[in-house]
């Protein structure tokens with residue numbers, strides 16, 4: 259079957275994706291036959307109890323973990339069969355990650371962290387600084403450019419991580435429990451920020467979360483239970 | 496440099512600076528290694544230089560020009576004619592060679608028998624130009640009785656102390672030397688002892704006799720002919736280039752096949768072997784030392800990789816390939832070892848220069864005079880500083896640093912990103 263061309267392709271498309279971890283105690287099926295399509299510009303939450311396979315699914319979509327079976331397309335490009343180098347390039351061009359533990363590079367300042375993917379892409383300094391300054395201004399980070407991550411609050415670190423994820427203008431931002439370490443105020447303002455980026459830059463966001471606040475703000479809620487999709491609802495918040 | 500390599504270098508640098516303690520630990524080992532390297536190499540080279548200097552100045556120089564067959568035959572018929580001698584001496588005075596040659600002197604070197612009323616001994620007789628040879632040899636300084644030969648001397652002999660004892664010779668004693676002369680006849684010559692020396696090398700002290708060139712020439716009937724022209728250069732490191740230059744200057748249709756230029760390594764294979772064996776011992780010691788240092792580096796760099804598992808996971812999530820992640824580890828290892836290698840080398844040179852530039856006295860260890868392969872060990876080691884050694888040391892350190900970082904780098908390429916990013920870690 260012909261795949262849709264990159265431009266009109268959905269940001270994510272999976273077809274009967276499985277992930278089975280081989281363990282000494284036996285096989286652990288973490289994701290069991292997930293087929294889902296996420297269009298460009300969506301603001302989608304993958305919800306489900308702990309251990310339901312959210313992280314595993316997200317990692318497969320981002321090319322960090324290989325699927326055991328099935329097909330995954332990101333911007334119309336099939337990940338199955340890509341080499342490690344091709345997967346790295348795909349992440350660099352198409353995917354931004356946000357993690358529960360922020361995961362900024364501890365030795366780089368906020369600005370340097372945020373511009374790192376742009377450096378890897380070979381974007382000129384002036385262009386880099388312009389883009390990051392603009393995003394910092396938009397997200398209330400102006401003035402914190404030179405701080406090391408250790409000197410930022412959790413909420414600030416996560417904002418820098420989000421800026422880092424969107425700066426390279428990826429087709430897709432994958433955020434795994436982005437608010438799990440944040441208090442309510444910080445969570446809300448982070449969500450405000452991501453909503454705004456989603457609206458104004460039409461960046462696609464996919465969250466893995468069991469945080470009610472995130473689910474409430476999402477416009478589509480996919481529920482996973484034991485590695486399978488239990489429900490998939492488009493919501494009108 | 497591309498933006499990516501700039502980003503990686505920046506990251507490598509920051510990591511080195513952030514983990515000061517770990518970095519220092521790695522660098523200290525390497526600094527120590529570099530320091531020891533630049534102490535042991537100059538002192539080792541200096542020792543060898545002293546051996547070589549002493550050996551060549553008691554014999555045929557750093558290099559000598561002889562008849563092609565003389566080295567093997569040791570026979571007077573394989574000599575250089577007066578004409579050849581003149582063209583060689585002319586060649587040594589060309590501008591091309593004058594800069595390389597420190598000293599040169601003609602010698603007539605033959606084996607013979609020395610006899611006195613007390614007995615007879617086989618000897619090496621060296622006919623020399625007394626003034627030229629006094630500058631060339633170190634034996635004139637080893638005099639224990641009498642004096643070295645002078646220009647006015649005829650029928651004079653300067654003999655080793657061992658020979659003088661065996662033949663019962665004292666100053667003024669007579670002895671007769673017998674050898675084959677230039678026309679193949681056996682000829683004897685009466686000599687009178689004017690000086691006795693002790694070189695410290697038993698083989699030399701028991702067999703060497705210096706006599707004036709004029710006496711040798713008359714006795715052997717060889718006119719202006721000599722068996723060799725011996726040449727000193729500034730350091731043994733200049734020998735090969737000088738041999739090449741001299742060979743080039745002397746090669747020509749009229750000279751081809753009638754003479755050869757021989758370096759000390761060829762002329763004294765035992766000494767050459769001794770230098771090589773001692774160098775080998777040095778290298779072996781360094782190999783062991785640097786293996787230990789390398790293990791230390793592997794350990795600290797590997798620790799740092801394991802410690803930074805998550806960071807490498809992040810880098811790959813951001814779009815670095817596994818290889819580039821390993822490259823980062825390699826760059827860190829290289830920056831660290833290169834920097835500490837340079838510091839170590841500088842420190843080693845500084846220490847050697849500051850404390851021992853005029854010589855390191857090890858006579859406390861060598862109380863007795865000690866000789867081998869025709870060399871007297873000087874208890875004072877004067878270090879020899881060579882740029883080539885510094886470069887060699889740097890390259891060596893870089894290679895060790897690279898090798899030691901390879902395994903940790905490989906480990907960094909193999910990390911499971913999803914595992915590294917797990918929150919619980």
Ligand SMILES: Nc1ncnc2c1ncn2[C@@H]1O[C@H](COP(=O)(O)OP(=O)(O)O)[C@@H](O)[C@H]1O
Nearest residue numbers: 279281286288307308309310311312313314315
């Ligand atoms: N590397 C792994 N090896 C074995 N089992 C794993 C591995 N990663 C995840 N799992 C298992 O897969 C299931 C899904 O895990 P995960 O995707 O982390 O769920 P969630 O993110 O929804 O909490 C769990 O049962 C977990 O124990």
Ligand SMILES: [Mg+2]
Nearest residue numbers: 312313314466
């Ligand atoms: Mg999870």
